[in-house]
Amino acid sequence: GCTKKSDNEAAGATTRAADQVKIALVPGGAHPYFQPWKDAATKAKADLGLADVTFNETSGWDQTKQNDVLKALAAQGYNAFGIFGVAPENINSTFEDLKGQGFPVASLASCPAGDVNKADFCLSTDVELAAYKAGQAAVEAMGGQGNLVHLTGNKVDSNTQRRIAGVQKAVDETGGKVKLLQTVTDVDKDLQSAQKAVADLLAAKGTQIQGIVNTAYNPAVAAAEGVKQAKLPIKVIAIDDDQTILAGIRDGSVAGTVLQNPVGQASVGSYALTKLAGGCTVTKPGVVIDSGSFVVTKANVDNYETDRQAKTDELKKAFDGQYLSCQ
Amino acid sequence: MSDQTTTVTPEAPPAAEPPAPRKPPGIPLWANPRLGLVVLLIGLVVLFSTLRPAFLNTALTLVPLQADISVYAVVGLAQLMVLSLGHMNMAVGRMAAMSAFAMGLAYDRLDVPLPVGLVIGLAVGTLLGALAGLIISRTGVNSFVVTLALDFAMIGLITILYTRFTDGVAFSGQPTSMTALRNDTFADYCIGNVCGPNVPLVVPFALVAALAVGLLFRYARLGREILMTGDNARAAELSGIPTGTRVVQAHALSGLLAGLAGFLLAANNGAFSASIGEQFLLPSFLGPVLGGTLLAGGAVSILGTVLGATLTQVIYKGLNLLQFQLDQLKLYIGLVLLVALSLDRVRHVLAERRGAQA
C-alpha cells in the first residue's frame, strides 16, 4: 500500500554557536520604518559575534514573494529569522515552515492575526496601545474637545483594525467631548494618494476639524504638509521619527508623534534569536512582547532616544530573565 | 437553355506546377522560438547554480520553484485564453481573488471537501470571465477597457466581501488536504521503498491545465474556432462561427484558469486571503509573450507559455539567491527580461538572413 513519510522527522533542532549563526531580518517590503534595522543588524553582528546578519527588504509587500525570499535566504545558509510578515493572517504557515527546518524564528514589528503565534516569540509594537497613545496625545493637543480624524492604512489588515480600535478607545474616554469625525483608510499605498486625500479632506471639512491622528506613514507626511499649507489650526499627531516628521515637530506643524522601537526590535530580536540558536528555549512558545511606544512632542523631541534605549535594555533583561530558559 | 456557351479553359489540369516549392514553409528547428527559450533557460540555470550552488537545493529552491512555476504557468494560460482572441484580461488577478474568496467561504462556512470547494471557486471565476466576455461581445467595447473597469469594480468588491465575511482578511478554516498540497511532494508518498519524485503536489494541477488548453486549441472545435475568431472575427462570423459565443467562452475559460491559479496560490501560501491575485497581472502577460504568443490573436503557444513562466520564476529565484537589494533586483529583472525578449528578435533577424540566402 501507499504510505506517507512522517512529517517532522527533519525537525531535530541543532544548536549553533554564535559564530555559526546567520540571522536574516526580513521586513514586508521597503518602508522607512525598517531602515533602522539595517544599522541595528550591523551592530548586532559585531556585538554578538555572529557569522552574519543580513537585511532584505525585497519582499514587495507580497506574501508569496516574501516566502520566496525567505526560502532563498535559508538556501543561502541563513539559519535564524526575524520577520515582519506581509500577511498577518497567513504568516503563521510561513513560520511553521521555517521552524520545521529547525530554525529559530521571531515575528518582529508585527504579530500574526488572531491569537496564535507560531513563531518562537513576537516582539512588536502593541499597535492598539500605540494607537491609543496617539489618540490620547491628539485629544490632549486639541485641548480635550473638538473633532478628530483618523488616517490609516490598508483596511483589510488586522493591524489596521487594531489601530482603529485603539484610537476609538482614546476618543471614547473623553465622554463625547471629542468626536471621531471620520476614519480614512487605505491612504498609505503611496504618498500622492495620501496628499490628495488630505487636501480633499481639508477642503471638505477643514474648518470643522481640530485634530488629525495618523497611524500610517504616508498620510502622516501628507497631513503635516497639508495642514501647514492650508494654514489651519489643526493639531496633527504623526507616527514614527522620520526626518520630515521630526522637522515638523520642531517647527510646530506637527503636534506630536508616536514612536515605535525598530532598533530595539532588531537588536533584541537578534539577541534572542542567537540565544535560541545556541540551545535556549522560549518559556512560553509564541509569547507576544510589546517593544514599546513613546509619545514625542516638542518638549522631548531632543531627548526621546534615552527613553527608547532604556526600554531596549529592559527588553533584553526581560528576555534573559523571563522569556528564555537556557541551560 | 440548350445553347452552349464557351469560355477559355486550360487544356490540361494545372498539374505542371510552376512555383515549385523550393523549401517547406516551416521554420528550421534552430529558429523555433521555444528552443531559444530552452537554451536561455539552461544558460541561466547553469549561471545561477555556478554562482550559487544553493540554486540546486531541493527542499529550499527546486521544490518551491516548481510550486511557483505552477501558479504562474496557470496565470499565463489564463491570459493566453484571451490573447488567442487578440483580447486582454486586465482582471485576471481579481478574478482569481473572487474565486479564492468563494473557495475560502465554502471551506470555512460550509466545511465542504476540497474538490467541492474547488469546483465552486472555479465556477465563480468562470462566471466572472463570462460576464466580461458577454459585455465585450454585446457592446463591442475593447476588452482592455471592459476588463480594466471590471478590475476596478472588483478591487472594491473583494475588500467589502472580506471585511463582511471574515474578521481579519483571510478565512481561517480550510480542509486538511490543503496543508498536504502546500507542504508535501510526491517524495513523501511511498509504495514500499519506492517514493515519488521531488515534485510538489500542486504541479499536476498546472500540468493538467496546460495539457487541457493545448488539447483545446489543437483538437477541439471550440479552441480552433476561438483562434479563427481571433485571427479575423469578420471572416469567422461569415464562416458560420458564432463569434459572440466564442468570445464569451474564451473569457469564461480565462476566468476559470484564473480561479485555478488563485486556488494554487492559496495552497502555496496557506490561506485564502484578500491579497490573492494582486500580483498576477504582469506575469500573466510575461509568460505567453516570452513564449512567443503575440498580442494580436489567432495564434498561441502553450509550451511557450509554460517555458516563459518558468523563465521568469527562474530569474526571480536566481536573483533572490544572489541577494540583490530592492533597487538592483528590479533593475536586473527588467534587464534580463529585455534581453530575453530581444533574443527572440535576434533569432528572427538571423532566420530572415538565412531564409533570404536559401
Added chain:
Amino acid sequence: MILTAEGLVKTFPGVRALDGATLRLAAGSVHALLGENGAGKSTMVKLLTGVYRPDGGRIVLDGKELHLTGPLDAQRAGIGVVHQERNLIPAFSIAENIVLHHLPRRLGVVDRNRMRAEARRCLDLLDLDLDPDTPVADLSVAHGQLVEIAKALSLDSKVLLLDEPTASLTGDEADRLYAIVRKLTTDGGRAVVLVSHKLEEVFAIADTVTVLRDGHSVAEAEPLESYSQGQVVDLMVGRAYASVTLAAREVDPQTRPALRLDRVSTAGGHRDVSLTVRPGEILGLYGLVGAGRSELAKALLGLDRITGGTVEVQGQPVRIRTVGEALRRYKIGYVTENRKEEGVFLDQPITRNIGVTIWRRIARAGLVTERAERTVVADYTERLGIRAASPRQLAGQLSGGNQQKVSLAKWLAAQCEILIVDEPTVGIDVRTKAAFHELIAELAGAGMALLLISSDLPEIVTLADRVAVMNDFTVRGELANDHDYGRMSQAIIRMIHAGPDPEQTGAGPDRPDAAGEPAA
C-alpha cells in the same frame, strides 16, 4: 528607356516571387505588365517603389542606378504608384491623404490652405468634384480608389505605376482614368506602367507589354500590336489555350425552388425583392457597384434584419438569424466578395481555412480528428488546384487567386445546397477565372442552387441561366439568358436605366453614389 529594371529577384519565406525579371520602360508610353495571379506583378511594383528591397538585380532610372531604401526614396526619384491594396488613412481628409507624402509646412505646422489647393488641383485633374475636407472613411470604394490615383498624380512623377487601378471602378470611371493616363503620357512625356487583368482595357490603352510568368519575364517590352489577346494569354499561362465548352444545363421550371424570396425588404433598405433559384440553376444577379446585392446576401444570412416579405428555403418559410444557422440548418453558403477582410484567415494555415466549416461535422465529442480534416482538405485543394508549398502554408502567403480559391473551397467542403457567390473573379487572372467558371458550372450541374453576384457582365452572360438585374436596392427585372453577349448586355443595361418607380424621385443613373443613404 526612362526606367530599366534587370534581373530582379525577390524571395519570401518559401516562395521566390521574382526570379530575374526584367522591365524596360520608354518615356511617353503606357506599358502593360501582365501575368497570372501570383506571377509577381505586384512584387515588381513594390520593388520599383521601395516597399521591398530586391534580393538581386538593379534598377536604373534616367541612366542612374537607384538604391531604394524606402517608399520615400522612390517618391523623391520621381516614381509614383497606386498599389493594388487601398492605402488611405481613413480618419484623415481627402486633402491630407493626397498630399501626405509632402505635407506643405510652415515652421513645422501644416499649411492647410496650400494643402487644400494642392489637393483641389489633383482632384480637378480627375474631374472629381469631392470636398477635400471630407474624411476618407466616408468615401465609397470607388471614390477611395480615385483619391488614391489623385494622390499618385500629386507627385508629378516621371514614372507612374498603376497596380490594378480599375478593379473597383465602373466603366465610366475607368474610361476617365484612361483618358488622364493618355494625357499624362502624350502631353507630359511620362511613362505609365499598368497592371490589369482586364485585357480589353489593356489592349485599348497600352503601347508595350511585359508578361511575367512564375517570376520570369517571358515577354519584355514588346509592342502590344504584335499580339492578339489569345497570344498574350498563352504567354501568361505558358501553353496554348483552347476554348472549352461548358456543359449545358437543363432546369425544369417546375422544380421546387431551393431559395425563394418574395417581396423581401430589409433594414438595409431593400424593397420588394423577389427572386427564385432552383437546384441545378445559376441565377445571375447583376448590378452596378452599390446596387445592394452583397447587402441582400448578408441579410439572407442573418447579418441584417429582414423587415418584410418571406424567404423560403426548399419550400419552407424560414427566419435565419446567424450564418451558422444558414449553414447548418439550411445548407446555405456565402463566398464573400471581400476575401482579405471577410473571406480568408490570413494567419492560419490552408487546412484550417478550409476546415473551418467542417469541424462540426467531423468532430467526435468536440474533438477534431486531424486525419479526417486532412483528407477532406486535400480533396478540395486538389479539386480547385490550389497552389501552395504545403497545406500548412499560411493563407496570407498565397497569391490573390489562390486565396480566392481557399475562400471558395471552404464552402464546397461545407456541402451546401445553396451557394451565394459574390464577385468570385475580381482580380483573378484569365486562366483561374476560366477554372472558376468551369467549377461553378460543374457545381450547378451537380444540383447545387447558385446565386451568382457579379459586376462582370461577360461573366454573367457566360454562366447564368437567368439574370436578375438589381439597382438601387430593388430588383428591376429578370431575363432569361440566351448567352448572346451583345443582346444580353443591351437588355440588361436598358433594364438598369429603365426609369425609377414613379414614386421614387431623384434616383437617376448616378444613383449608386448616393447608395449610402438607401432608406432616404
Added chain:
Amino acid sequence: MTKLLTARVEPAGRLRSLTRRPEFTLVLVALAGFVALAIATNGNLLSAGTLGAFFRFLAVPIVIGLAQMVVLAIGQMNLSVGALTGFCAMVAAWAMLEAGLPAPLAIGVALLVGLVAGVTNGLLVVFTRINGFIVTLATMTIIEGLRYGVNGPDTFQGYSPGLREFGRASLLGLPVVFLVALAVAALVAFFFARTVTGRQLLASGGSPFAARLSGISNDRSIVIAHALSGLLAGVAAVITVASSGSVNSSIGDDLLLPSFAAPIIGGVALTGGAVSVAGTCLAAFIVRLVDVLQAQFDINRRWIDLIVGAVVLGAVLLGTARQKLLRRSS
C-alpha cells in the same frame, strides 16, 4: 458629384456637428456631475479652498492621461508612465536637495530624464519589434528600481521654497499648476491637429502600412510618441514636486490605471490613429469628481473603486451607444 459628399457645414450644422462629437457626452456628464455635487455639498464644492484642491489635484491626472494618450495615438501603450513620473520627481528633489541645483535646473533635469527614458522606450520598441506593452512592462520594472535607488524608502522634503510657492500659487482663483496642465494639453492638441510631425504620428497610428507608403517612417513615429510620453511624465513629475511639497519612492504607484482611464473614457481608441485631448481632460475631471465625492461624504474607498469601475464602463458604453444612435439616425 454627390450632395452628401460636397455638403458644406452650415452655421446651424456646425452646432449640430459639435453636439455630435463623442466629447459632447462627456461635457454633459461632467457638467451634470459637477452641478449635482455642488448642490449636494450645499455649495461647499464652490468654496475657494475646495475648488482650489479640486483643480490642483486635477493637474497630474490630466498630464498623465495625455502621456498615455500620445502613445495610444500610435496604437501602443506605455506601462512605465507612473513609475517614470515617480522617478523624475525623485530626481528633481534629489537634484535640489543633494546636488544643490537651483529649482529651474532641477526641473530641466527631471524633464530631460523623462525624455531620455521615453526615447529609450521608443528605441527598444523599434529595435526589438516587441509590442510596446511588453517593452514598457520591462522598463517599468527597471525604472521602479531606479526610483527606489534615489533615496530608498525615505521622503524628500523641504526643497526649493520658490518651487513649492509656485505649486501653491493661484491665478484668477485657479491653481497655477492646473493652468500649466491646461497649457500642456493645448500644446498637445495643437501638436496633433496642426504640426506635420503630429499628423504623421496619427497617420502611423491609423494605418502604419499606408503611412509607410507615404514615406512616413513608422519607427520615427514610435520613437517620437514614446519620447513625448516620457516628457509628459516628466511634466507630471514637476507638477507633483511643486504642488505636493514632499516626494518619496511611492510616487507614481497610483498613476498607471488613471493614465489609461482618462484617454479611454475620453474616447481614444486603443487601436491608434485618433486622439482626443478634450476628452482626456474631461474624463480626468469626471474621475476627480468621484474623488471629491468620496471626501465630501466619507464614502468607503472600496466603494469608490467600484464606482470608478462602473463610471468607466458606463461612460464608454454610453459613448458607444450614442455613436450607434447617431449613425442610425443619419
